[in-house]
Amino acid sequence: MSKLPAGIGYTTTQLNVHMLRPLFADSGLLRCEGVVLHLGRTIATAEARVVGAENGKLYAHATTTCAILTPRPAGPPLNRRAPTAAATAATTGARAAQAR
Structure with a gap:
């Protein structure tokens, strides 16, 4: 069961487990x-506990932190920038020099 909407993923970024007594x-x-x-x-955080159903003793407990992964919109990558005129001229000049 998940509290996230369909299509939204997650990954664990931190997990702490404490085992308190043997089984x-x-x-x-x-x-x-x-x-x-x-x-x-x-970001999401959660905790869990393992307890004896009859005696209520705590056997283990854990906490987790998860990164929520939302899909990016379709289209060009977000970190790409259009080349500047100077960069285009430098690249063109370098290619012309290689062709000679």
Whole structure:
């Protein structure tokens, strides 16, 4: 289940896991509880806890920070700039010199 709209991705930027006590075959039923703490435009944070369903003991807890990946609009790359007249002249001059 995700709180993000369809087509929006994410990747983990930080993950911290703390294991507090060992688990054994007779540890009983466990429950994992997770909650989103913050969901912004570019960053999200969440936390989770693993607790004993019958005794309420905390076995592990974790936090994560994720980068939200929104699709870029179609078209030319955003970091490209049109060449300046000086750059075009320098490139043309260099090509002409190579041709000689």
